[in-house]
Amino acid sequence: MDVPAATRGIGREACERFVIDEARLLDDRRLRDWLALFTDDGAYWVPAEPNQPTPHGRVSLFYDDRELMGNRIERLEHPLIHVQTPPSRTVHLVGSITLEPMRTEPWLPAADLLVQSSVMMAECRLDAQRLFAARQWHWLRVVDGRLRIVLKRVDLVDCDAAFEAIALPI
Amino acid sequence: MPDGSTDTRSLAALVQPGRVHRRVYTDPEIFELEMARLFGRSWLYVGHASQVPSPGDFITTELGRQPVILIRHQDGTIRVLLNRCTHRGVKLLAERSGNRPRLVCLYHGWTYDTDGALARVPIDEGCAPGFRTCDFNLATAARTGTYRGFVFASLAPEGGGLPTFDEWIAPMRRNIDDIVDRAPAGEIALDVGVHRYRFRGNWKMQVENVIDSYHVPFSHASTVNRKGVQFSRREGDAEGAKVVDGQRTAASWKRRRGHDVGHGHGWTSNTELDEGSRSSPAWNEYRQALDAAVGRERAEQILTPRMHNSMLYPNASFMGLNMHIRVIRPLAVDLTEVNVYPIRLVGAPEAINVRNTRLLNVTHAAASFVQSDDIEAFARQQAGLASRQGDWVDISRGLDADEPGDEPGTRCAPSTGELLVRAQFRAWLDLMREA
Known part of the structure; x- marks a missing residue:
């Protein structure tokens, strides 16, 4: 695979570190720091259908651009967010991380690297624990020598199931 | 006073001017009655014609407790069939949507047309004397009605003071x-x-x-x-x-x-x-x-x-x-x-x-x-x-x-x-x- 000039010096290890740190920000509930990982044209997508080709014109659990991500975080900080009173605690496990050949889509802004991984998130709220399991893809761009997210796509194995309320990004 | 009983008079005591008894939300027996009576009688929304655009297209859902198939028949009409083989009661279709030219039961291969008519029974020489396929068509919703592509059904036949489809949908x-x-x-x-x-x-x-x-x-x-x-x-x-x-x-x-x-x-x-x-x-x-x-x-x-x-x-x-x-x-x-x-x-x-x-x-x-x-x-x-x-x-x-x-x-x-x-x-x- 051709390595774009911008990604020189950024190898598998740096990508692995990046997706692990990204998950950790979610577990630490540092949501504004998490938001800052995305490029200005970045997006967070959790399809509601298996093998969904596009978020445009099909239902998704999440399809947030930066503005909507910001709205979502502001809501999570609101004192009257009933679905997070009390808040959840989460723990992510990220593994099987691989660098993939670039895949482009007409609606997807340009990216330099594509990283695939498996993720599990256990969420505990009140006395209940539930488990989310997914394959995820990070389309990454190098901005001023640092990795930023152009698109984070999370394909839950049960994406088309009937869920109780989901308040936190996976 | 409302107790555990479910006859009409006891149920009426649960709904009073400006208040209802908590049992209507919490009592499993009342829920079973709702499935049998309310969902068993009322007109219910089933689906929309655009979900089954071509012959053989289907979606599966439930009307109360009854699993049903909304399917477009080969002649273009839309049918509401009970999702249950008339032989041994097996649920015919498991997917939430799809297309079948005919509905074939996975267990013994009984095969139905898209209007629910039993078309074929494998090894038919083994059938009991007098067995007729026409006695074993899939059950259908007792009544169906459509308005602007929306399909509704009732599991109860006309009468008994129940509204007709026109009466129910008109307002x-x-x-x-x-x-x-x-x-x-x-x-x-x-x-x-x-x-x-x-x-x-x-x-x-x-x-x-x-x-x-x-x-x-x-x-x-x-x-x-x-x-x-x-x-x-x-x-x-x-x-x-x-x-x-x-x-x-x-x-x-x-x-x-x-x-x-x-x-x-x-x-x-x-x-x-x-x-x-x-x-x-x-x-x-x-x-x-x-x-x-x-x-x-x-x-x-x-x-x-x-x-x-x-x-x-x-x-x-x-x-x-x-x-x-x-x-x-x-x-x-x-x-x-x-x-x-x-x-x-x-x-x-x-x-x-x-x-x-x-x-x-x-x-x-x-x-x-x-x-x-x-x-x-x-x-x-x-x-x-x-x-x-x-x-x-x-x-x-x-x-x-x-x-x-x-x-x-x-x-x-x-x-x-x-x-x-x-x-x-x-x-x-x-x-x-x-x-």
């Missing part, structure tokens, strides 16, 4: 038209996928919630940013709706009316808060398409919709503000699944439909900003009702303060009251009586 036709007429082609499609969520609460909580304007400013307070504006909602809107702050908003919620139109059906009206002027290239293109299809004056009427939300009692809501059809599926006395189908306006620019679908992600997905707080409210209502602290649930807001509605025989009142909830319980009691 809600205009509300269905309100949405469907927005499509330049005069038809809608439910083909962009479905949001599925579930909650640990009784099904009636969702049925009450869709026509409840009282909860909105408080339950959904967190959807409003520090400037008092909700996230931008629709194509062409300059900014989101203001749902909480400001005198104009408070007055607007008070002006919203709830309409009790019979059979448990109800709808809430729009206010100028929902409309405002909309403009964008896609919106203007849509406006032109609608003008061309129906004329400028009619387009103006259509785009000043009268409806905010509506409930076709007992299992479907049609929402006009963020356009979708919602189907309520009771699973247990304290567990409910809800399916939300965003509406695609046929003949509208793609951008309009893409935007509506995207809006529904934010408003009604399991991970949405709005619905997630309702799911929490329902679960906490169910938890609270488990307590024996008080046996009665108050639904008295606006009691005896309603006025005659627009149409003869209808009533209306501010939709921050509970007129429509009381109307639902009147219908509930009527459908729950002993045969």
